[in-house]
Amino acid sequence: MQFVDVIGQTVLSTRLRDGVLSGRIAHAQLFEGPKGSGGLALARAYAQYLHCTDRSEEDSCGVCTSCLAHKKVQHPDLHWTFPFFKKEGSGKSLSEPFQIAWRQLMLESEYIGIDDWLSKIGADKKQLFISVDEALEVNRKLGLKSFHGSYKVLILWLPETMRIDTANKFLKLIEEPTDKTIIIFVSQNADTLLPTMLSRLQRVHVPRLSDSEAALGISAKTGLSADAALSFAHITEGNISAAIRMSSSGVETPDLGLFSFWMRACWSRDGEAFMTGANDFASPGRESQKRFLTYALHMVRQCIIGNYGAKDLVRLTEGEKAFVSKFSRFIHHKNVVDLSRLIEDAFTDISGNVNAKVVFFDLSVRVHMLLRKESE
Numbered sequence: 179m180q181f182v183d184v185i186g187q188t189v190l191s192t193r194l195r196d197g198v199l200s201g202r203i204a205h206a207q208l209f210e211g212p213k214g215s216g217g218l219a220l221a222r223a224y225a226q227y228l229h230c231t232d233r234s235e236e237d238s239c240g241v242c243t244s245c246l247a248h249k250k251v252q253h254p255d256l257h258w259t260f261p262f263f264k265k266e267g268s269g270k271s272l273s274e275p276f277q278i279a280w281r282q283l284m285l286e287s288e289y290i291g292i293d294d295w296l297s298k299i300g301a302d303k304k305q306l307f308i309s310v311d312e313a314l315e316v317n318r319k320l321g322l323k324s325f326h327g328s329y330k331v332l333i334l335w336l337p338e339t340m341r342i343d344t345a346n347k348f349l350k351l352i353e354e355p356t357d358k359t360i361i362i363f364v365s366q367n368a369d370t371l372l373p374t375m376l377s378r379l380q381r382v383h384v385p386r387l388s389d390s391e392a393a394l395g396i397s398a399k400t401g402l403s404a405d406a407a408l409s410f411a412h413i414t415e416g417n418i419s420a421a422i423r424m425s426s427s428g429v430e431t432p433d434l435g436l437f438s439f440w441m442r443a444c445w446s447r448d449g450e451a452f453m454t455g456a457n458d459f460a461s462p463g464r465e466s467q468k469r470f471l472t473y474a475l476h477m478v479r480q481c482i483i484g485n486y487g488a489k490d491l492v493r494l495t496e497g498e499k500a501f502v503s504k505f506s507r508f509i510h511h512k513n514v515v516d517l518s519r520l521i522e523d524a525f526t527d528i529s530g531n532v533n534a535k536v537v538f539f540d541l542s543v544r545v546h547m548l549l550r551k552e553s554e
Contacts, residue, residue, distance in 0.1 A: 179248070179288050180237045181223045185395030185418060186387045187216050194224050194382075199235065203228075204380035206352045206361045208337075210368035211384030214392075214417025217364045218335060219288040220384060222248070225256050225331045228360060244326065251281045254325040257332045259316055260295070261306035261339040271309035289399070291419035292336070296465050305464060305531065308340045313347035320351065320359050330359045337363045338370045345372050352378045392416040400425045412493040433473040438501050440474075444545045445508065452542045460534035467534055471525045477502070478517050481509035513548040520544050 181191040197203055209217040223238075226248040230238035238245050247253040258280055264271040273280075276299055283290055283298050296306070316332060324330045340348065352361065352375070363379065365371065387395070392411035395418050397404055402425060410421040436458055443451030459467060477498070484492045485506055494502060509517065524541045528534060 186391035208379040217384045259334040263304040270311040289418040387416040456535040456538040459538040481506040
């Protein structure tokens with residue numbers, strides 16, 4: 179893809195192009211930014227610009243052999259690494275069995291999230307990671323000569339899914355790069371990376387898109403009206419991939435039903451509903467559970483924002499507004515901090531593979547006590 183296809187991020191795109199034209203190209207870079215801000219899209223446009231044989235100051239040409247190969251996601255000097263799971267019966271844990279699915283996803287959209295990838299490979303109940311075997315294979319591939327005599331580029335999506343031993347293997351590649359090799363890490367949570375790795379990467383901050391920038395991009399990608407696109411931009415806080423996914427599903431807020439059911443059960447201390455909610459929470463995979471907890475935290479924060487007069491900062495759908503108009507009075511200055519902490523702790527437990535039903539049931543009982551706390 180070209181820089182012209184990247185939503186917003188014009189200042190950053192110019193900076194990346196200027197670096198290539200002046201020959202100031204760091205061999206190991208970290209594109210870090212919030213979900214849906216366009217880090218992966220920028221990395222793809224940057225890689226195509228590096229390989230283009232007729233680039234201009236503004237963009238890659240789009241028609242040379244290298245650009246056409248990038249358009250088909252088939253350039254031999256562009257390597258991909260991403261989180262995956264080990265397939266049963268396979269010897270080593272490598273991304274190779276998933277490369278075709280990855281290419282298909284890249285052809286479908288320049289903006290993806292972890293939910294899109296999980297759905298593509300049917301792994302919603304799997305814990306994805308980047309293995310030591312994969313790091314060794316990347317080292318081997320980048321040690322070979324490039325096909326076209328230009329840069330060998332590795333785009334590694336979500337390096338935060340690397341384990342410590344994997345990160346240590348990549349450190350060697352970063353510290354001792356092969357000739358004309360560019361490594362681009364694309365992260366949504368860079369602070370979880372090893373400090374030794376962060377210190378060796380040139381960090382490129384990809385800022386959150388403004389609601390207007392996101393709305394224009396959503397409208398262009400989905401064909402939605404300007405008003406509908408702006409609504410999705412508000413709901414997702416500028417997350418393009420989430421907005422595209424929500425608009426295509428026809429469901430604005432897939433977790434609202436479970437959240438409203440859960441909050442009513444917590445208020446009434448309905449043990450049977452707790453168990454039903456725990457089963458509903460645990461039935462999808464870990465990533466869906468984390469998504470729901472993130473949504474719950476968002477709703478708690480939206481309640482407190484609205485309660486204390488910052489109406490212009492509230493980002494809710496019509497369905498959410500209807501629920502929050504009745505529920506928000508139970509979220510106040512005496513319980514909002516503890517509620518947020520409980521949900522964050524539950525997120526950490528789920529990430530650590532703690533039993534989801536136990537986590538949800540325990541969280542429900544604790545939330546009940548906080549909701550019953552008087553505001554005065």
